[in-house]
Amino acid sequence: xxxxxASLTGSQVSLEGGRAEVAAVELARxxxxxxxxxxxxxxxxxxxxxxxAADAEEVAQEAFIRAxxxxxxxRDRERFRAWLARIAWRLALDRWRSSSRRxxxxxxxxxxxxxxxxxxxxxxxxxxGRLQAAIDELPPKLRQVxxxxxxxxxxxxxxxxxxGLPDGTVKSRLHLARKAMIERLKWIAGDSPxx
Amino acid sequence: MDCRRFSEKLADAALEPGDVRDxxxxxxxxxxxxxxxxxEAQRRxxxxxxxxLTASVSVSPSPAFAAGVRARLAEESAPRASWFSGWVPxxxxxxxxxxxxxxxxARREAPEPVPGPQREMTNRTVQQPMGATTGGNxxxxxxxxxxxxxxxxxxxxxxxPRAARHREPEVxxxxxxxxxxxxxxxxVWSGRAGISTLVENAGPLEIAELKITPLQxxxxxxGSQQPE
Numbered sequence: 001x002x003x004x005x006a007s008l009t010g011s012q013v014s015l016e017g018g019r020a021e022v023a024a025v026e027l028a029r030x031x032x033x034x035x036x037x038x039x040x041x042x043x044x045x046x047x048x049x050x051x052x053a054a055d056a057e058e059v060a061q062e063a064f065i066r067a068x069x070x071x072x073x074x075r076d077r078e079r080f081r082a083w084l085a086r087i088a089w090r091l092a093l094d095r096w097r098s099s100s101r102r103x104x105x106x107x108x109x110x111x112x113x114x115x116x117x118x119x120x121x122x123x124x125x126x127x128x129g130r131l132q133a134a135i136d137e138l139p140p141k142l143r144q145v146x147x148x149x150x151x152x153x154x155x156x157x158x159x160x161x162x163x164g165l166p167d168g169t170v171k172s173r174l175h176l177a178r179k180a181m182i183e184r185l186k187w188i189a190g191d192s193p194x195x
Numbered sequence: 196m197d198c199r200r201f202s203e204k205l206a207d208a209a210l211e212p213g214d215v216r217d218x219x220x221x222x223x224x225x226x227x228x229x230x231x232x233x234x235e236a237q238r239r240x241x242x243x244x245x246x247x248l249t250a251s252v253s254v255s256p257s258p259a260f261a262a263g264v265r266a267r268l269a270e271e272s273a274p275r276a277s278w279f280s281g282w283v284p285x286x287x288x289x290x291x292x293x294x295x296x297x298x299x300x301a302r303r304e305a306p307e308p309v310p311g312p313q314r315e316m317t318n319r320t321v322q323q324p325m326g327a328t329t330g331g332n333x334x335x336x337x338x339x340x341x342x343x344x345x346x347x348x349x350x351x352x353x354x355x356p357r358a359a360r361h362r363e364p365e366v367x368x369x370x371x372x373x374x375x376x377x378x379x380x381x382x383v384w385s386g387r388a389g390i391s392t393l394v395e396n397a398g399p400l401e402i403a404e405l406k407i408t409p410l411q412x413x414x415x416x417x418g419s420q421q422p423e
Contacts, residue, residue: 035264043256051251057260064264065271118239122246131247150248178210178241185240 031071034080035064041081041151042088048147049092050099051132059095063088082162089144134184142177149174197223198230205230209237 042063047056067084074083121127135143145159149170152158160170204220215221215234224231368376382388 035261039261039264040255043260044252044254047254048248048252053254053257057256057263060256060260061264061267065267068268068271118243119246121239122243122250127243128247128251131244132251146248147252150245151252153249154245175207175210178244179206181244182206182209182237182240185244186237 027072030077031068034067034077034084038081038084039064042084044151045085045088045148046092048151049089049096055095055099056092059091060088063091066091079164082164085148085162093140130185131181134181137184138177138180142173142180145170145173146177146181198227201227201230205234206237209234210241 039060042060043056046059046063047053050056050059063084066087067080074080135146138146144163148159148162149156152162154174156167156171156174159174160167163170201220201223204217205224208215208217208220215224224234366376366380379388
């Protein structure tokens with residue numbers, strides 16, 4: 001905490017002496033609380049894009065560093081979750097674009113899928129590969145809503161809060177995203193799973 | 196068949212949990228086995244998708260994650276020298292060198308202290324007997340003999356004006372009057388002539404009477420014709 005406070009002192013250039021110290025300590029304490037609260041969110045958002053825990057941890061870490069650097073500029077602290085989620089999302093997308101894993105995942109998509117129950121199907125490596133390939137083909141807006149909805153347990157209000165969008169918009173985008181996903185999965189899977 | 200008409204509604208309904216809300220589609224599904232199979236297949240696919248999606252992001256970060264973030268933040272917090280801090284001593288040193296050099300040059304260019312009497316003589320060089328050198332229309336008067344250097348005393352060690360050191364008396368005269376001016380100058384300097392002598396030798400000021408002859412305008416000939 002002392003270290004964080006020392007760093008944030010540099011951000012509060014307008015404050016002087018004791019006031020700056022107090023403000024920096026308060027800011028550091030607040031950031032520490034946010035860190036504990038939102039670390040899983042940042043990680044999961046990154047994981048939703050990258051599908052690799054190690055990569056997601058690195059991206060989430062970088063997201064926190066960037067958030068930390070600019071924390072003093074965030075006027076509405078209640079928006080920290082959404083702000084952090086957006087940072088993590090952008091960083092994850094950047095890494096995803098530069099990664100060659102995407103091509104490898106897309107190669108999985110062409111393989112035939114055996115008949116399974118819903119749970120078996122969902123847990124199968126093949127299905128998940130195809131699912132991710134289908135997600136990658138989604139338009140960015142739809143993909144963002146779909147992944148954030150999964151992160152937030154399909155809570156429309158939470159997603160709309162994260163994205164700063166009306167509930168109706170999020171609901172509509174989520175529906176479109178899922179529909180597009182089903183179309184792609186149908187096309188990829190061929191046969192539907194048995195019950 | 197109504198199957199094509201219901202295909203869009205079927206896809207939408209498959210994504211929604213629970214019973215089919217659209218009465219028309221629900222009725223169609225009861226009578227069309229093909230659409231019912233399609234509906235159930237899509238719904239299960241949607242369920243599998245949701246399960247897989249949720250599972251894919253329901254992973255928690257490793258215990259080392261938070262520690263890693265804090266370590267990175269601590270690195271960020273470590274005091275770092277700002278980019279200009281290294282330049283401050285360099286700039287200050289360079290500035291000091293420049294100032295010292297400027298002071299040295301200024302001292303070198305400044306005139307050496309001239310004793311009081313010599314300074315007086317320097318200022319009075321125009322009153323000493325001189326040889327004359329000419330250049331163009333300008334006549335330059337220079338001291339005929341080198342000035343005698345006087346010993347300086349602490350009291351008269353005053354810095355002379357810098358411009359006076361190189362100043363030479365110059366009189367600009369018309370070319371035809373150069374010799375006359377030189378003679379007059381030498382006469383004044385040797386004492387043969389002076390302001391008082393000139394005034395005494397001068398006669399009483401006489402002003403000649405000004406005579407103005409009236410302008411004569413000849414009369415025009417009356418018989419002359421005007422040009423057309």
